[in-house]
Amino acid sequence: MGKTLVDIKNLRVSFFTPAGEVKAINDVSLKMEEGEVHGIVGESGSGKSVTAYSLMGLIPYPGRIIGGTIDFNGHRINDMTEIEMREIRGNEVSIIFQDPMTSLNPVYTIGNQIMEVILLHTDKDKKQAYDRAVELLTLVGINEPKKRMKQYPHELSGGMRQRVMIAIALACEPKLLIADEPTTALDVTIQAQILELMIELKQKIGMSIIMITHDLGIVANMCQKIAVMYAGKIVEYGTADEIFYNPKHEYTKGLLRSLPRLTDKEHRKLIPIEGTPVDMLNPPAGCPFAPRCSSCMKICLGRMPEYTHLSETHYSACWLLQKEEFERRGQEA
Amino acid sequence: MTKEKNPLSLQLDVSDFLPADNEEKQSLVVMRQSVSFWRDGLRRFRKNKIAMTSLVIIILTMIFAFIGPVFYPYTYEQQIRGSENLAPMQYSETELALKAQGEKVFPHILGTDSLGRDTMVRLMMGSRVSLLVGIVASVLVLLIGSIYGAVAGYFGGKVDLIMMRIVDIIYTVPDILIIILLMVTLKYPLENLANTVPGFAWINTIGVGLICIFIVFSLLYWVGMARIVRSQILMLKEQEFVTAAKALGASHRRIIRKHLLTNCMGTLIVTTTLQIPSSIFTESFLSFIGIGVAAPMPSLGSMASQAINGISSYPYRLLAPAIMISLIILSFNLIGDGLRDAFDPKLKD
Amino acid sequence: MGKYIVKRVLLAVVTLWLVATITFILMNMVPGGPFLAEKAPSEATLKALNEKYGLDQPLTVQYKNYMTRLLKGDMGPSLKQRGRTVNQIISAGFKVSARVGGISVLVALVVGVTLGSIAAMNRGKWIDNVIIVVSTCGIAVPSFVVSTVLMLIFSVKLKLLPTYGLSSPLHYIMPVLALSFYPTSYITRLMRSSMLEVLGQDYMRTARAKGLSQFKTLFKHALRNAILPVVTYLGPLLAYTLTGSFVVEKIFTIPGLGNDFISSITNRDYMLIMGTTIFLAALLITMNLVVDIAYKLIDPRIKLK
Numbered sequence: 004m005g006k007t008l009v010d011i012k013n014l015r016v017s018f019f020t021p022a023g024e025v026k027a028i029n030d031v032s033l034k035m036e037e038g039e040v041h042g043i044v045g046e047s048g049s050g051k052s053v054t055a056y057s058l059m060g061l062i063p064y065p066g067r068i069i070g071g072t073i074d075f076n077g078h079r080i081n082d083m084t085e086i087e088m089r090e091i092r093g094n095e096v097s098i099i100f101q102d103p104m105t106s107l108n109p110v111y112t113i114g115n116q117i118m119e120v121i122l123l124h125t126d127k128d129k130k131q132a133y134d135r136a137v138e139l140l141t142l143v144g145i146n147e148p149k150k151r152m153k154q155y156p157h158e159l160s161g162g163m164r165q166r167v168m169i170a171i172a173l174a175c176e177p178k179l180l181i182a183d184e185p186t187t188a189l190d191v192t193i194q195a196q197i198l199e200l201m202i203e204l205k206q207k208i209g210m211s212i213i214m215i216t217h218d219l220g221i222v223a224n225m226c227q228k229i230a231v232m233y234a235g236k237i238v239e240y241g242t243a244d245e246i247f248y249n250p251k252h253e254y255t256k257g258l259l260r261s262l263p264r265l266t267d268k269e270h271r272k273l274i275p276i277e278g279t280p281v282d283m284l285n286p287p288a289g290c291p292f293a294p295r296c297s298s299c300m301k302i303c304l305g306r307m308p309e310y311t312h313l314s315e316t317h318y319s320a321c322w323l324l325q326k327e328e329f330e331r332r333g334q335e336a
Numbered sequence: 337m338t339k340e341k342n343p344l345s346l347q348l349d350v351s352d353f354l355p356a357d358n359e360e361k362q363s364l365v366v367m368r369q370s371v372s373f374w375r376d377g378l379r380r381f382r383k384n385k386i387a388m389t390s391l392v393i394i395i396l397t398m399i400f401a402f403i404g405p406v407f408y409p410y411t412y413e414q415q416i417r418g419s420e421n422l423a424p425m426q427y428s429e430t431e432l433a434l435k436a437q438g439e440k441v442f443p444h445i446l447g448t449d450s451l452g453r454d455t456m457v458r459l460m461m462g463s464r465v466s467l468l469v470g471i472v473a474s475v476l477v478l479l480i481g482s483i484y485g486a487v488a489g490y491f492g493g494k495v496d497l498i499m500m501r502i503v504d505i506i507y508t509v510p511d512i513l514i515i516i517l518l519m520v521t522l523k524y525p526l527e528n529l530a531n532t533v534p535g536f537a538w539i540n541t542i543g544v545g546l547i548c549i550f551i552v553f554s555l556l557y558w559v560g561m562a563r564i565v566r567s568q569i570l571m572l573k574e575q576e577f578v579t580a581a582k583a584l585g586a587s588h589r590r591i592i593r594k595h596l597l598t599n600c601m602g603t604l605i606v607t608t609t610l611q612i613p614s615s616i617f618t619e620s621f622l623s624f625i626g627i628g629v630a631a632p633m634p635s636l637g638s639m640a641s642q643a644i645n646g647i648s649s650y651p652y653r654l655l656a657p658a659i660m661i662s663l664i665i666l667s668f669n670l671i672g673d674g675l676r677d678a679f680d681p682k683l684k685d
Numbered sequence: 686m687g688k689y690i691v692k693r694v695l696l697a698v699v700t701l702w703l704v705a706t707i708t709f710i711l712m713n714m715v716p717g718g719p720f721l722a723e724k725a726p727s728e729a730t731l732k733a734l735n736e737k738y739g740l741d742q743p744l745t746v747q748y749k750n751y752m753t754r755l756l757k758g759d760m761g762p763s764l765k766q767r768g769r770t771v772n773q774i775i776s777a778g779f780k781v782s783a784r785v786g787g788i789s790v791l792v793a794l795v796v797g798v799t800l801g802s803i804a805a806m807n808r809g810k811w812i813d814n815v816i817i818v819v820s821t822c823g824i825a826v827p828s829f830v831v832s833t834v835l836m837l838i839f840s841v842k843l844k845l846l847p848t849y850g851l852s853s854p855l856h857y858i859m860p861v862l863a864l865s866f867y868p869t870s871y872i873t874r875l876m877r878s879s880m881l882e883v884l885g886q887d888y889m890r891t892a893r894a895k896g897l898s899q900f901k902t903l904f905k906h907a908l909r910n911a912i913l914p915v916v917t918y919l920g921p922l923l924a925y926t927l928t929g930s931f932v933v934e935k936i937f938t939i940p941g942l943g944n945d946f947i948s949s950i951t952n953r954d955y956m957l958i959m960g961t962t963i964f965l966a967a968l969l970i971t972m973n974l975v976v977d978i979a980y981k982l983i984d985p986r987i988k989l990k
Contacts, residue, residue, distance in 0.1 A: 061893055092896035105887040109986055110909050120895040155985045170897065508700040510969040512928040514707065514960050520950055520958070521711040617827055624829045625931055625947050640829055644936065647833070648841045655837075660832040666825035
């Protein structure tokens with residue numbers, strides 16, 4: 004049992020746009036211990052990235068935390084001032100983003116951008132920062148590190164750029180690394196390399212990782228615990244085994260069903276999840292997945308389902324599970 | 337059997353757990369209608385209050401400039417003895433005398449200049465000149481530029497190379513300098529032409545100055561438009577080629593062509609609309625330094641220039657053309673901006 | 686990169702030659718040509734002119750002489766300002782214009798970049814709206830309107846500022862204001878949209894995620910990227926300042942090159958017209974060339990092609 008690193012309780016985040024209030028995150032709770040790798044899975048707009056940004060206090064305007072608490076490494080994030088947050092960003096918690104090409108500033112050298120974060124959080128001088136940067140580049144598997152230091156982002160390939168992003172993220176040996184869709188913009192073969200690198204580094208440095216993705220295949224290998232998000236809520240949460248071998252939420256089941264399998268003997272049509280994502284400006288009163296759910300019941304349309312705990316680590320928000328409970332209780336009464 | 341405290345305020349019912357039918361589910365799904373490109377663009381433009389207001393202002397200005405002088409009792413070159421340097425709505429002694437006799441004398445709404453010419457009607461004529469120049473010049477630029485650019489883009493290869501080199505050179509030439517030179521020197525051959533060669537007498541009616549301006553614009557200002565049209569044509573060509581290569585059905589190709597053309601049209605409309613205030617700007621500048629349309633035909637620029645002499649005593653003589661020209665240019669700019677926002681698929685601010 | 690420079694220099698030279706040739710042709714379209722226009726000189730003067738400038742020779746020979754003289758930098762005598770050569774007039778006038786113009790360009794850049802950035806950073810708030818409105822109106826007002834209105838308000842009505850000459854720093858205020866009004870507005874709008882685009886970029890997010898302060902991310906990361914379009918505008922900016930000077934110098938009676946040029950047109954001093962045109966054209970073309978090359982050097986994405 005390690006120390007609790009992240010404890011998010013009943014988080015609510017809304018974006019106050021000219022068109023109205025977009026409830027991006029609607030009561031999300033997450034707990035993570037040191038040394039773990041958690042996955043947050045969901046489609047675009049599910050709120051998975053915003054959850055991560057909340058942790059770093061980087062919710063973009065016009066978003067705001069309107070409820071709940073976030074504890075990280077002994078800090079109460081939502082109570083901290085901007086100056087205090089700057090101390091821990093890049094230092095105790097780092098993030099790497101989806102598109103490494105646009106995430107690096109095109110007019111500064113790689114070396115400049117890595118050294119920037121080192122000089123910011125440590126009291127190393129320029130020479131020491133330079134050496135450390137070269138060291139980091141080697142660590143993330145980039146060859147000819149000294150040459151790379153003088154190059155610009157557009158001179159590097161996609162995979163190399165993402166490695167640079169990782170180098171920047173790890174420069175100050177953070178306790179937590181948040182990876183927001185780190186491989187989505189990369190080729191499949193490079194994807195595997197980057198993920199391998201991340202696991203390797205985790206073991207070397209001993210940090211925790213939150214892996215955010217829409218790709219279930221990625222989290223299967225890496226994550227101990229997985230949270231499945233839909234429309235700003237965690238609809239199912241469990242260990243990797245529980246999610247993959249015993250999914251309880253229709254959405255999770257849908258995601259798993261839609262994965263093409265290598266072991267398929269016959270040709271099979273891909274099974275998508277029917278319907279379109281929820282309009283977050285006017286979220287429905289009931290379960291947000293209801294219109295797309297094949298087992299949708301009348302109650303699903305009108306009322307938000309509560310969490311049903313299936314084990315100590317596994318819970319899901321679905322009326323179907325409640326139905327069994329209800330029937331059972333009804334028989335007992 | 338103690339029931340757990342039910343967190344729900346309402347009691348659950350067995351019927352709640354019946355499966356929901358499709359109708360109920362569909363009511364939660366919001367679908368948006370697809371709209372045609374033009375209708376969508378026009379709708380967006382109409383919603384743009386600033387652009388619509390500017391459009392109204394321009395229409396009013398056009399009425400003012402083209403229809404106003406028809407009804408106004410004075411003409412722009414008419415010099416009324418004894419009515420020099422009148423303030424707005426002021427009557428000269430002669431006119432007061434006439435009024436005393438019972439005759440109706442229309443007031444000089446904006447006063448008169450040092451030669452006794454009514455400022456208001458000169459303002460109208462000046463606006464007419466500006467609007468004419470703006471629109472005609474922009475149409476010329478559109479025609480010449482788009483034909484040139486289309487030819488270069490369509491034929492490609494050596495033709496394109498040579499044509500674009502010429503464009504590069506013209507683009508590099510400092511246009512204002514050449515325009516000034518041309519304005520100063522073209523007068524002579526044009527006048528010669530009008531007076532000696534039969535069939536060119538119309539040059540004198542329109543005015544050598546105006547013709548000069550049009551020639552000069554046609555020679556130099558079309559290069560920007562040519563470049564834009566050429567790049568659009570190249571894009572169009574590429575799309576067609578790709579489509580042909582992929583061997584899609586003809587109807588698809590037509591759709592793509594339709595879409596691409598509407599993209600092209602959007603840019604052309606916006607560019608032409610924004611060329612208008614630019615042309616008006618240039619014309620007023622030229623008139624101000626004295627090489628625009630010839631006296632007695634007024635131009636907003638020349639009116640401003642003449643007003644400087646009496647600036648302390650007769651400030652309105654400056655303010656009237658100044659405000660007028662700024663208003664016209666601003667309105668066209670805002671209309672152009674509005675069109676761009678309405679027809680540009682990329683959402684901006 | 687080298688190939689690009691060669692190409693551009695070649696273009697500049699060709700264009701300049703073209704301008705000189707066009708100028709020559711146009712000046713000779715005037716009845717009597719540039720030397721004799723409208724005034725029949727005395728026998729002696731005519732003889733002297735013919736000797737020096739070969740006026741009795743065919744046009745092609747005159748053209749050759751003209752180009753040779755140009756290459757040597759001799760632009761001939763002024764027709765209306767007795768005793769002064771065009772070269773003298775140009776160098777005297779240019780010093781004055783360069784000062785006023787230079788200050789205006791600086792003002793336009795500094796104020797424009799600052800206002801544009803402020804507007805972008807406060808998007809949607811009242812200061813942004815004010816800046817948008819003012820700059821949109823600013824680009825609609827021709828320089829002669831600005832000059833005359835300024836003169837009306839500050840010299841005539843308020844009697845605060847002088848109307849002509851450049852004898853004190855106070856004299857510079859209105860001309861510089863008038864000359865820089867349009868460019869400032871244009872640069873403000875340009876900077877604002879450029880900055881807005883930059884602010885929405887992912888690398889800004891990365892900078893914040895590293896723990897950089899708002900201020901530092903803006904100054905180091907945003908500005909450097911957002912200012913690139915403004916650099917490309919430098920060429921047109923110089924051109925506009927030049928043509929604007931024609932008007933401003935005339936109105937405020939500043940003895941600059943613009944004023945000389947305009948007077949030469951009204952006075953029909955064709956030698957001066959020619960000389961000034963070629964000088965100004967050369968200036969503009971060279972500056973454009975320098976700016977274009979400089980831009981390619983500043984943006985690392987292009988530099989290393």
